[in-house]
Amino acid sequence: MQIDDHWIPHPDGRLFARSWTPAAPTGAAPLLLLHDSLGCVALWRDFPAALAAATGRRVLAYDRLGFGRSEARRGPLPLDFIADEAGHVLPLLLAQLEIERCALFGHSVGGGMAVHGAAALGARCEALITESAQAFVEDRTVQGLLAARELFQAPEQMQKLARHHGDKAAWVLQAWLGTWLNPAFAGWSLREVLPRVACPVLALHGADDEYGSPRHPELIGRLAGARVELLPGTGHVPHRERPDAVLALVRDWLAAR
Numbered sequence: 001m002q003i004d005d006h007w008i009p010h011p012d013g014r015l016f017a018r019s020w021t022p023a024a025p026t027g028a029a030p031l032l033l034l035h036d037s038l039g040c041v042a043l044w045r046d047f048p049a050a051l052a053a054a055t056g057r058r059v060l061a062y063d064r065l066g067f068g069r070s071e072a073r074r075g076p077l078p079l080d081f082i083a084d085e086a087g088h089v090l091p092l093l094l095a096q097l098e099i100e101r102c103a104l105f106g107h108s109v110g111g112g113m114a115v116h117g118a119a120a121l122g123a124r125c126e127a128l129i130t131e132s133a134q135a136f137v138e139d140r141t142v143q144g145l146l147a148a149r150e151l152f153q154a155p156e157q158m159q160k161l162a163r164h165h166g167d168k169a170a171w172v173l174q175a176w177l178g179t180w181l182n183p184a185f186a187g188w189s190l191r192e193v194l195p196r197v198a199c200p201v202l203a204l205h206g207a208d209d210e211y212g213s214p215r216h217p218e219l220i221g222r223l224a225g226a227r228v229e230l231l232p233g234t235g236h237v238p239h240r241e242r243p244d245a246v247l248a249l250v251r252d253w254l255a256a257r
Helices: 047-055 081-096 109-124 139-151 155-180 215-224 243-255
Strands: 002-008 015-021 031-034 059-062 102-107 125-131 201-206 227-231
Touching: 002 081, 015 047, 015 081, 031 047, 031 081, 031 109, 047 059, 047 243, 081 109, 102 109, 109 125, 125 215, 125 243, 139 155, 201 215, 201 243, 215 227, 227 243
Parallel strands: 031 059, 031 102, 102 125, 125 201, 201 227
Antiparallel strands: 002 015, 015 059
């Protein structure tokens, strides 16, 4: 397995990216991972390497501006940040890494970004995988966020966040909670963009996801023609809770394309 680090120039600061290339790549389009609201490259842990080994594809992940090893972002997130990431950052990233065609894998809010990315890239995106993606803001989402806000009152939780985001940790937390709990964000959804996704879609979701009920993958299935896989006894992070099941589903689904 070859692991390479990349620094991507961005108008507001450099972005950090990492790629995992299997020893015998198949030549299929690489998989680009989009992280969740508190995530970064490091928090994918060993999943990218395992995904590259399982699929035979090059796998890439990057830290969004303000997260992980990427440079800090100034000011609050705009409420259109999900569509903006897909419309402005993904094309820049693919151009810098000289990637013409790709498959997208997005976890949580990264799933929403991947949906927007697949719609915007058109034929350049050959497959889309969403994992625990929120498709709208529901009561369960809000209750999960409120519980998380209480949890992060504990100093040790912020210390854990700072291990991966450094002095950007407080911004990262506010970008998540401040945005998703903002009343002006309550009407956000993927309903308008999902029908514009032309590639095959796999929607993975934990049956016990604390931030979204099965209504989310069901909506993705209905509006984007996705194959929906609901994982029993699984919460918001299936690739960490049930890695073997997720790897097998993704590998077999991609192989059948």
